[in-house]
Amino acid sequence: MDILSIKNSFPILDQEVNGSPLVYLDSAASSQKPISVIEAVDSYYRTVNSNVHRGVHTLGTRATDLYEGAREKVRRFINADSTAEIIFNRGTTAGLNIVASSYACQNLTENDEIVITPMEHHSNIIPWQQAAKITGATLKYIPLQEDGTLSLDDVRSTITKNTKIVAVAHVSNVLGTVNPIKEIAEIAHENGAVIVVDGAQGAPHTTVDVKALDCDFYAFSGHKMCAPTGIGVLYGKRKYLEIMEPVEFGGEMIDFVNLYDSTWKELPWKFEGGTPIIAGAVGLGAAIDFLTEIGMDNIYQHEQELVAYAMEKLKTIDDLIIYGPKQRAGVITFNLGDVHPHDVATVLDSQGIAVRAGHHCAQPLMKWLEVTATARASFYLYNTKEDVDRLVEGLIKTKEYFGDVF
The missing domain is CATH 3.40.640.10 (Type I PLP-dependent aspartate aminotransferase-like (Major domain))
Structure with a gap:
């Protein structure tokens, strides 16, 4: 599975957002479209x-x-x-x-x-x-x-x-x-x-x-x-x-x-x-x-490898709370200390990283988690380990930006 070739099939990903190459981590909300579609x-x-x-x-x-x-x-x-x-x-x-x-x-x-x-x-x-x-x-x-x-x-x-x-x-x-x-x-x-x-x-x-x-x-x-x-x-x-x-x-x-x-x-x-x-x-x-x-089994395997890599990298960030089971699909929902998820998403967006923030149309689950909202990074077939690295770097910068609350 040639991830870079697949990524190049999605023209929207070849752009900068706020001066940085786009990292799109919101596919659970809506995926991007390949040129063939x-x-x-x-x-x-x-x-x-x-x-x-x-x-x-x-x-x-x-x-x-x-x-x-x-x-x-x-x-x-x-x-x-x-x-x-x-x-x-x-x-x-x-x-x-x-x-x-x-x-x-x-x-x-x-x-x-x-x-x-x-x-x-x-x-x-x-x-x-x-x-x-x-x-x-x-x-x-x-x-x-x-x-x-x-x-x-x-x-x-x-x-x-x-x-x-x-x-x-x-x-x-x-x-x-x-x-x-x-x-x-x-x-x-x-x-x-x-x-x-x-x-x-x-x-x-x-x-x-x-x-x-x-x-x-x-x-x-x-x-x-x-x-x-x-x-x-x-x-x-x-x-x-x-x-x-x-x-x-x-x-x-x-x-x-x-x-x-x-x-x-x-x-x-x-x-x-x-x-x-x-x-x-x-x-x-x-x-x-x-x-x-591409093959659905190949897509599933790629996402499993990516989410495992992301989980290990994200665990190195102090004060980052990750919700959900160890075995999961390509979705990681989290909070960064007491920083509101919308603020986390805004700072990440300033670095060209797109994540979702809010209650994700799951308010009963938010209540069960005892939070009002979370941030969410979701992966798909066009995401790479470099995208995960950018997310980790972005969250570290976000934590530095809101340093007073930690």
């Missing part, structure tokens, strides 16, 4: 741009082929059985909301339970809060271990025969915790529940095989995996998608419309009301080609 979207708008499915003219046919071709690439990427199980939408948030608004609200009653964890992104908390309010179901949380991991014993004791939905992140966007999805799915299924996986931090960084995981739903976003913003995927087992009602109504998703009643298209289109995100799907297809050529 940029060119694919550009080519679509220059040579193809047309609506899909409805037109019989040449451009319409080309656009439809590209759009549905991207769906097939997604199917192969996550090893789904059929393209009918691949729903295009705006992103992870939209996918999780489809499941909560359709499947949960259709099937839950006041005697049922929804089980999630305190480490979830708000996108995998609020939809279930709303579903519980609408249906009367009870929302329950699997407790976290001291290092921010889940114990399967706790999973077993929290999930009961009344549990109908278990929703959990594949990877925590704050702690980097990689959850045992296959084992949690087995426990959920033993109790008659479905499992919904927030794959926003999983799909970009590791091989996802939805059949091996045996998850019932898996949602992820394109913009975190080298694709454009505004495009995402909800995978769902066909047997569940077939019985679910759409949540958006209008063009594209209908079969027949009468004055007082309508019928829906077959899967996957019944969930894709309105003109779809065609250029985004084209870009997602190009991103999958790019990642597949």
